[in-house]
Amino acid sequence: MRVVNLLIALMIAPLLGLWLTTTGLSATTQDLLLPMEELRTALDSFQQNLSSIEERFTVVKSQADSQKNQYEEQHESLNTLTKLASNHQKKSDQIYEERILMMLGAPVKEYASRRVEIKVFKLQELGYRGYIAKVKLFDPKAFKVVLAKDKLGAKETTLEAVKRTGAILGINGGGFYTEMKEGKPYGIHIGNVVIKGKLVGPFNAYPGNLSFSGISKSGRVIGGIFSEEKQLMALNPWQGVSFIPILIKGGAVHPIPADWAKTNQPRTIIGEYANGDLIMIVVDGRQSDWSSGVTLERLIEKLVELGVKEGYNLDGGGSSTFVYKGEVLNKPSDGKLRPVVTNIVIMP
Numbered sequence: 001m002r003v004v005n006l007l008i009a010l011m012i013a014p015l016l017g018l019w020l021t022t023t024g025l026s027a028t029t030q031d032l033l034l035p036m037e038e039l040r041t042a043l044d045s046f047q048q049n050l051s052s053i054e055e056r057f058t059v060v061k062s063q064a065d066s067q068k069n070q071y072e073e074q075h076e077s078l079n080t081l082t083k084l085a086s087n088h089q090k091k092s093d094q095i096y097e098e099r100i101l102m103m104l105g106a107p108v109k110e111y112a113s114r115r116v117e118i119k120v121f122k123l124q125e126l127g128y129r130g131y132i133a134k135v136k137l138f139d140p141k142a143f144k145v146v147l148a149k150d151k152l153g154a155k156e157t158t159l160e161a162v163k164r165t166g167a168i169l170g171i172n173g174g175g176f177y178t179e180m181k182e183g184k185p186y187g188i189h190i191g192n193v194v195i196k197g198k199l200v201g202p203f204n205a206y207p208g209n210l211s212f213s214g215i216s217k218s219g220r221v222i223g224g225i226f227s228e229e230k231q232l233m234a235l236n237p238w239q240g241v242s243f244i245p246i247l248i249k250g251g252a253v254h255p256i257p258a259d260w261a262k263t264n265q266p267r268t269i270i271g272e273y274a275n276g277d278l279i280m281i282v283v284d285g286r287q288s289d290w291s292s293g294v295t296l297e298r299l300i301e302k303l304v305e306l307g308v309k310e311g312y313n314l315d316g317g318g319s320s321t322f323v324y325k326g327e328v329l330n331k332p333s334d335g336k337l338r339p340v341v342t343n344i345v346i347m348p
Contacts, residue, residue, distance in 0.1 A: 096273075096275050097275075099307070100273060100277070101119075103306050105122070107119040108120055108121065108122055111348075113348055114138060115137075115138050115141075115347070115348070116136065116137055116138060116139065116168070117135070117136040117138070118133055118135050118169055119134045119135075120132070120133050120169075120324055120329070123281065125294075127264070127294070128264070128293055128294040129284055129290065129291040130281060130284055130291065131282055131324075132280070132281050133171075133278075133280040133281075133322075134277055135277065135278040135279075135280065136277050136278075137215070137219040140219035141347075142346055143215050143278075143344070143347075144239055144344070144346075144347060145194070145195050145214065145240060145342055145343070146342065146345055147193075147195070147341065148187065148339065148340065148343070152201075153181070153188070154341075155178075155187040155339035155340060156340070157337035157338065157339050158170045158171060158172050158343050159323050160339075161345060162323045163326055165345050166347070167345035167346055167347050168325060168346055169325075169346040170321075170322075170323040170345040170346070171268055171270075171314070171320075171321065171322055171323070171343070171344050172268055172315055172319045172320060172321050172338075172340050172342075172343055173314060173340065173341070173342030173343050174190065174191065174193060174241025174243050174314060174315055174342050175190040175241075175243040175314075176188060176189045176315070187340075187341040189242070190204075191210045191241075192212050192226075192232065192240070193240070193241050193242065193342060194212075194214060194232075194238070196238070196239070197217060203228075203232070204242075205227050205228065209257055210243070210244055211223055211224060211242065211245060211246045212226060212232060212240050212241070213243075213270055213314070214240020214241060215237075215239055215240065216235055216236045216238055220276060221271065221272035221278065221310045221312075222235045222236075222237060222240070223240075223246060224246070239344075243314050244257065244260065246311075246313075247269070247296065247299070247300050247303065247311035247312060247313055248300065248310060249310060249311075250310070251309045260296060261296065262297070264293035264295055265294070266283055266284055266285035266291075266316050266318070266332075266333045267283040267285070267294060267299055267316045267320060268282050268315060268316050268320045268321075269281040269282075269283075269303070269312065269313060270311075270312050270344070271308045271310050271311035272308065272309060272310040273308060279311075280322075282322035283316075283320065284331050284333065285317075285320075286317075286333040287331060287333060291331070293333075315340065318334035318338045319338050320332060321338070
């Protein structure tokens, strides 16, 4: 503001001198030079401040440009690292996949969609035969536990469940028993069943070593023995059933209960590889000319050999059934399909 006032003074100084002369008044040269000196001092100060501001602006701009360049370099480095990590992960996944397929052999059936990839393999070992499905769940909702005819108390075969739901793949589910109600057979599941993230009925703290197994909402295999509902629900279950026993958990082999050991039986297994792929196995049994069945100890050995990190035993015996695209691939031990209470299906 002071500079502006001095500039105004400079402009009016000559006019002021002329007016003083005209009016007979006089102003000395010293009087007129005084505002000129103040103005010059102010202008010099302004010039110095302006130069200082320009220098600071130059420094700030240089720093900003430097930071921008550093950011762009870091961003480019991160992009490069991300691409390298992604390529490395893809390569690792491919190598792991090749190792699994090398152990399983050539698939006899294949299916792929944006939601799921299924590869079916024959299982043929000394004394027993069956089928294996390796499943990649791109969408966890493609994995379903279904009640027979979608209602409590009902029973249906795995083939009926697959056809009714339009599924690609199906195996039998958890354990059950039958009671008579009002003169009619009524199927009751044992333990706990979870469908679409919710318990079917109240939580059942079944005594002993009855375990729950299924998948979480993220599509990973989960399981364990739970005495309280909050323990089970803490795993964020999406679908699951119950039976006996746990075979492998977290890569560690679990001991087989004495009353389940050393007997050859038809088996149904659900498990998971380290990369998250599901493995679903049905072993035939009680047919000496085809397959005598397998002990859980031998089956665990096979799972370990295949690189399985999670493994749970489901209902077996005459219930064990493997269905692919509406066709029963295995040979159920009853000589016919057994109606069950729950089935596990993979949707297209």
